[in-house]
Amino acid sequence: MARLLRATRTTYCPGCSHGLIHRLLAEALGEFTHHPIIGVNSVGCSVVIYEYLAVDFVQAPHGRAPAVATGVKRMRPDSIVFTYQGDGDALAIGMGELIHAAARGENITVIFVNNGVYGMTGGQLAPTTLPGQKTTTTPWGRKESESGFPIDACSLLRSIPGVAYLARSSVHDLKSVHAARRYMSRAFHTQARGLGFSFVEVLAACPTNWKLDPTLAIKRVGTELVRYFPPGEFVAKEGSGL
Amino acid sequence: MMAGRVLLSGNHVVAESAIRAGCTFFAGYPITPQSEIVEYMATHLPARQGVFIQAESELAACAMVYGAAATGHLAMTASSGPGFTLLQEGISYLAAAELPALIVDVMRCGAGLGTIDPAQSDYLQATKGGGHGDYRCLVYAPANHNEASYLTFLAFQKAVQYRNPVILLLDGALGQMMESVSLASWECVGAGIDPRAIAAYALDGALDRPPRRLGMTVYVNPHFTAGLREKFEVMRRAERRCEAYLTGDAEVVLVAYGITARVARETVRMARQTGVRGGLFRPISLWPFPYEELCEHARHASSIVVVEMSFGQMVEDVLTAVRKQGPPVTLFCSPEGVIPQSTALLDFVRASLRGETDEVKP
Numbered sequence: 001m002a003r004l005l006r007a008t009r010t011t012y013c014p015g016c017s018h019g020l021i022h023r024l025l026a027e028a029l030g031e032f033t034h035h036p037i038i039g040v041n042s043v044g045c046s047v048v049i050y051e052y053l054a055v056d057f058v059q060a061p062h063g064r065a066p067a068v069a070t071g072v073k074r075m076r077p078d079s080i081v082f083t084y085q086g087d088g089d090a091l092a093i094g095m096g097e098l099i100h101a102a103a104r105g106e107n108i109t110v111i112f113v114n115n116g117v118y119g120m121t122g123g124q125l126a127p128t129t130l131p132g133q134k135t136t137t138t139p140w141g142r143k144e145s146e147s148g149f150p151i152d153a154c155s156l157l158r159s160i161p162g163v164a165y166l167a168r169s170s171v172h173d174l175k176s177v178h179a180a181r182r183y184m185s186r187a188f189h190t191q192a193r194g195l196g197f198s199f200v201e202v203l204a205a206c207p208t209n210w211k212l213d214p215t216l217a218i219k220r221v222g223t224e225l226v227r228y229f230p231p232g233e234f235v236a237k238e239g240s241g242l
Numbered sequence: 243m244m245a246g247r248v249l250l251s252g253n254h255v256v257a258e259s260a261i262r263a264g265c266t267f268f269a270g271y272p273i274t275p276q277s278e279i280v281e282y283m284a285t286h287l288p289a290r291q292g293v294f295i296q297a298e299s300e301l302a303a304c305a306m307v308y309g310a311a312a313t314g315h316l317a318m319t320a321s322s323g324p325g326f327t328l329l330q331e332g333i334s335y336l337a338a339a340e341l342p343a344l345i346v347d348v349m350r351c352g353a354g355l356g357t358i359d360p361a362q363s364d365y366l367q368a369t370k371g372g373g374h375g376d377y378r379c380l381v382y383a384p385a386n387h388n389e390a391s392y393l394t395f396l397a398f399q400k401a402v403q404y405r406n407p408v409i410l411l412l413d414g415a416l417g418q419m420m421e422s423v424s425l426a427s428w429e430c431v432g433a434g435i436d437p438r439a440i441a442a443y444a445l446d447g448a449l450d451r452p453p454r455r456l457g458m459t460v461y462v463n464p465h466f467t468a469g470l471r472e473k474f475e476v477m478r479r480a481e482r483r484c485e486a487y488l489t490g491d492a493e494v495v496l497v498a499y500g501i502t503a504r505v506a507r508e509t510v511r512m513a514r515q516t517g518v519r520g521g522l523f524r525p526i527s528l529w530p531f532p533y534e535e536l537c538e539h540a541r542h543a544s545s546i547v548v549v550e551m552s553f554g555q556m557v558e559d560v561l562t563a564v565r566k567q568g569p570p571v572t573l574f575c576s577p578e579g580v581i582p583q584s585t586a587l588l589d590f591v592r593a594s595l596r597g598e599t600d601e602v603k604p
Contacts, residue, residue, distance in 0.1 A: 034449075036446055036447015037448070038313075038445050038447050040309070054453050055448060055453050057445075057455045057456070058309065059335075059339065061301075061305060061331050061332065064301060067297065067302040067303075067306050068305045068308055070295065071267065071306035071309025071310035072309040072310070072313055073309075074295065075309075075315045076313050076445075079446075079447040080447075096301075097305070100298040104295075
């Protein structure tokens with residue numbers, strides 16, 4: 001099924017959700033056997049996604065993945081074009097590019113992995129860090145009075161007419177994993193039908209920077225993260241397969 | 243379709259020439275004094291099989307150009323001053339991923355927001371690597387509209403040949419002024435774009451070949467860094483361009499590029515009428531700077547006058563060129579957004595020959 005997944009072990013930390021999400025992504029993309037596929041990898045732990053997914057990749061500057069994907073898609077409109085971005089990349093340094101790609105109704109798919117922390121740089125505050133959560137730059141926990149509130153990407157994108165498909169799932173149990181897989185598939189079918197911007201948020205675990213055992217980390221995804229960022233399908237334009 | 247001589251602004255010359263050269267993607271952000279390039283592309287590119295996007299910022303514009311370039315299309319953006327700063331991120335990524343693109347900077351005055359008046363104050367940023375990391379870009383500086391058209395074609399050719407971004411450096415005066423121009427063609431340049439060169443890197447979705455990766459963390463690969471360094475050395479040796487005017491017997495050599503070179507040329511002509519043997523050395527490639535050529539053309543001179551619309555940026559390259567054994571270097575600068583007058587420059591040239599101007603030292 002996952003013919004686009006390379007037969008290799010990932011170098012992600014034990015309990016990291018990227019490996020699982022890569023597999024779901026490879027399966028969803030694998031449905032498009034006759035489509036050219038071009039990925040845009042972003043800055044963060046998942047920068048090495050090209051080691052695991054056997055498709056063309058171009059590496060974006062930090063935060064600019066939706067803009068890079070825009071250039072790719074406009075010149076290769078017959079291709080499935082996606083970005084794979086973390087929370088710092090998409091919602092901090094790349095918020096402008098994300099919102100404007102959505103506003104243009106750019107016919108690309110953004111896979112947005114939200115684990116509430118900067119992973120690659122060692123566990124700093126992210127735009128999605130939960131209130132009270134300790135990070136290396138909020139050593140006493142995130143205080144709303146100082147570093148503000150977590151950003152809910154789906155609520156933000158929901159108001160934008162260019163968004164054709166918008167969904168969020170976690171990957172903390174079998175049911176949510178299947179939902180994430182289904183949402184990715186629908187997002188790519190939305191793109192293949194030329195309906196506009198599609199966005200799938202995946203709530204994910206980062207045991208290393210959360211300083212939690214992998215089993216406790218994935219449990220936290222299913223409780224705290226799901227509570228703050230409720231999963232579901234929020235936008236599905238007619239024809240997107242919902 | 244325009245044919246023969248036409249009257250166009252420098253901005254329109256660059257935009258129209260880029261389309262004729264085969265540019266099919268433009269992303270940009272409005273900023274004075276280059277907005278006419280964005281507007282021209284918005285009006286003309288879609289009708290000629292191209293894609294135009296008004297980006298949300300110059301950061302995004304250059305990222306879009308990077309994405310389009312990755313698919314094997316000729317892509318460009320244009321900006322000025324503050325926007326040129328934001329383009330640097332993407333330029334660095336283009337260089338690292340070895341992707342061709344044309345970057346146009348229609349220079350305006352000052353640091354910070356500065357003003358919208360013409361200037362030459364982005365010389366250092368353009369020629370010394372305005373973005374992060376180890377890379378170089380060819381930088382071409384036209385002095386008139388015919389040359390701007392020619393260099394636009396040449397820039398695309400060199401960008402593909404070296405798989406590297408090329409910068410076209412205009413100033414606000416050249417961008418805005420109307421001039422009679424014969425637009426260039428690929429015949430003028432001698433060779434067009436080799437599609438095989440593009441096919442070697444372009445991403446097309448990999449249906450019938452192994453997947454490719456562009457712009458990965460390749461700097462850890464010694465073969466890649468050695469290859470990149472060698473490429474920049476080849477560019478440094480092979481791509482120097484300049485023009486000399488009456489330097490053969492010149493006692494004073496003026497060094498200027500772009501719009502100021504036109505004033506300097508007029509000044510040389512006026513000087514000659516009054517018995518002062520002036521000459522003009524005009525770098526066309528600002529990187530690589532024609533160091534050896536300048537030394538050769540200034541070998542009989544007792545004075546070198548650098549003319550710049552900045553506090554003095556190119557003068558550092560002139561000092562590097564002539565080193566200790568060359569004639570004294572002086573600087574006539576006009577940094578406040580005003581094109582210098584040839585009469586004022588002539589007075590300065592005469593003063594330099596009398597040793598009354600301050601020598602610029604490293």
